Amino acid sequence: MLIQVDRLFHTYAPGTPLACTALQGVSVEIGAGERVGILGPTGSGKSTLVQHLAGLLEPTDGRVWLDGVAAHERSAAARTRRRRVGLAFQYPEDQIFERTVFREVAFGPRNLGLEEAEIAARVHWALGMVGLEPAAMAERVPFTLSGGEMRRVALASIVSLRPEVLILDEPTAGLDPRGRKDLLARVLAWQEETSATLILVSHNLEELSRVVERAIVLTEGRVVADGPVRQVLNDGESLRSIGLDVPQPVALLQALRQAGWEVRTDRLLAEEAVDEITQAWALRMGMGRQEASA
Amino acid sequence: MTAFIEIQGLEHAYPLADGGQIVALRGVDLTVERGEFVALVGPNGSGKSTLARHLNGLLMPTAGQVWVDGLLTSDPHNLWAVRQRVGMVFQNPENQLVASTVEEDVAFGPENLALPRREIRRRVDEALDAVGITEYRTHPPQMLSGGQKQLVAVAGALATRPTCIVFDEPTSMLDPLGRRQILATIRRLNAEESITVLLITQSMDEAASVGRVVAMHEGHIAMDGPPGDIFEQGKRLRSLGLDLPATVEIAHRLRDRGLPLPGGVLTAEALVSTLC
Numbered sequence: 089m090l091i092q093v094d095r096l097f098h099t100y101a102p103g104t105p106l107a108c109t110a111l112q113g114v115s116v117e118i119g120a121g122e123r124v125g126i127l128g129p130t131g132s133g134k135s136t137l138v139q140h141l142a143g144l145l146e147p148t149d150g151r152v153w154l155d156g157v158a159a160h161e162r163s164a165a166a167r168t169r170r171r172r173v174g175l176a177f178q179y180p181e182d183q184i185f186e187r188t189v190f191r192e193v194a195f196g197p198r199n200l201g202l203e204e205a206e207i208a209a210r211v212h213w214a215l216g217m218v219g220l221e222p223a224a225m226a227e228r229v230p231f232t233l234s235g236g237e238m239r240r241v242a243l244a245s246i247v248s249l250r251p252e253v254l255i256l257d258e259p260t261a262g263l264d265p266r267g268r269k270d271l272l273a274r275v276l277a278w279q280e281e282t283s284a285t286l287i288l289v290s291h292n293l294e295e296l297s298r299v300v301e302r303a304i305v306l307t308e309g310r311v312v313a314d315g316p317v318r319q320v321l322n323d324g325e326s327l328r329s330i331g332l333d334v335p336q337p338v339a340l341l342q343a344l345r346q347a348g349w350e351v352r353t354d355r356l357l358a359e360e361a362v363d364e365i366t367q368a369w370a371l372r373m374g375m376g377r378q379e380a381s382a
Numbered sequence: 383m384t385a386f387i388e389i390q391g392l393e394h395a396y397p398l399a400d401g402g403q404i405v406a407l408r409g410v411d412l413t414v415e416r417g418e419f420v421a422l423v424g425p426n427g428s429g430k431s432t433l434a435r436h437l438n439g440l441l442m443p444t445a446g447q448v449w450v451d452g453l454l455t456s457d458p459h460n461l462w463a464v465r466q467r468v469g470m471v472f473q474n475p476e477n478q479l480v481a482s483t484v485e486e487d488v489a490f491g492p493e494n495l496a497l498p499r500r501e502i503r504r505r506v507d508e509a510l511d512a513v514g515i516t517e518y519r520t521h522p523p524q525m526l527s528g529g530q531k532q533l534v535a536v537a538g539a540l541a542t543r544p545t546c547i548v549f550d551e552p553t554s555m556l557d558p559l560g561r562r563q564i565l566a567t568i569r570r571l572n573a574e575e576s577i578t579v580l581l582i583t584q585s586m587d588e589a590a591s592v593g594r595v596v597a598m599h600e601g602h603i604a605m606d607g608p609p610g611d612i613f614e615q616g617k618r619l620r621s622l623g624l625d626l627p628a629t630v631e632i633a634h635r636l637r638d639r640g641l642p643l644p645g646g647v648l649t650a651e652a653l654v655s656t657l658c
Binding site: 106129130131232265266291294331336337339340343344347348349358359366369 | 404425473527528551556558559625629631650653658
């Protein structure tokens, strides 16, 4: 599904003293099957934007088009398109309400009017996709689960809708390092298998580097950068100026460069930085030896 | 009993509705001296938050003892004295704010201590100043950013004049700027106001920046030492479901490739100055 955001404005509580403009003319296009990261400081409009992508808010001005239909419309065409977008809010486990894990994950598919057998098949598949053992989990009471398990159940209840566009707002916040890696690996495998569109809102630059191909940076309701993730996350000065961090490998390479090392700085991952530094080191050692022999 | 916090053989089990129980702590021994800055790390479900809640008597031991400043937490007579010494700041600032302006919110703690009005005023002013949010004193907390809200929660804890503050993942809901603000504030409170700090965190980078790291695993303390020692043990950490800070990970891999790096390199600055 093609997503087109066209000069989107959003003002909360318009016409009151508390009026607050969250989006000030955002235009972006996201094609089917893209993996896109959205980053920006608190209050930059990330969460407002993703809610618009899911058709949950009405634009103050501008439009969000899902395959050519305005996302927020009340028409049947808009409704079927909205159903193809799955949005997991931050801390989605706060919204768990059913008595058992099975009922929680089945809630969405049941609302789609699916047959009971299909519902059961989808629940089974969705639990497996997020790394939970369906047989062991189905009859558990959600509130006796650990935080990490609850997060997975909440995500399963969204992927059970088989969305074509999956939007995850800080999906790994509060998870431990192993849980984070495992969950993202599963989401990535699912995306590669289904060619769905994946939109990831995150402050974690390492995660973004590993998962998305394209990064969009928001500040004060505007898009200030949009491009290949490698390029966007390598622009240390711009990131720091809006209060964001630079990926640690990049920060390290930049510091070495300042110290006179000939290293490329657009290496976002630890293993890439290691290769880059090892090469530069070998070169320096070689040069040192030449100088010594000269 | 000289240490500020002294925990011996602490066990904790949560009862379940069906009569069973979940054992969260399985015999924890821990000593924290006055003025220490300790990072408590561990995978989800390892017992960190349960342990934290024992430090100011929010939970009572199933077995074992906890002393705070020489006071046994399981003695009901000590409860107020213990809570006055140990403040808590939780993950989600939204759940901790109770009043309609920042200064009223910060005053909530001292008001409950039934202090004279002038003393409350003084403590609120000092707490706002200590975390750097005096300019927002009359703002409604809900109009502040996540990081600022968390600073209000820190000021609220500070206004009761605790000896120790336990921070339970205070930065996990914040953006990088909010994170830096909170961490800088916590560091200053520890260095300048001599507040004993227990920081629960999932960020190995945060843990690498403090004086002592305690790693929990399945209700036990699995590792305890200075970050330079703890983060040398990458294999052990991974077996606990934890990780190395990115910079340390890079340092280890460079050493494996033959670069002359000593152990205990924790920061990019240290790495660069060692290599250059």
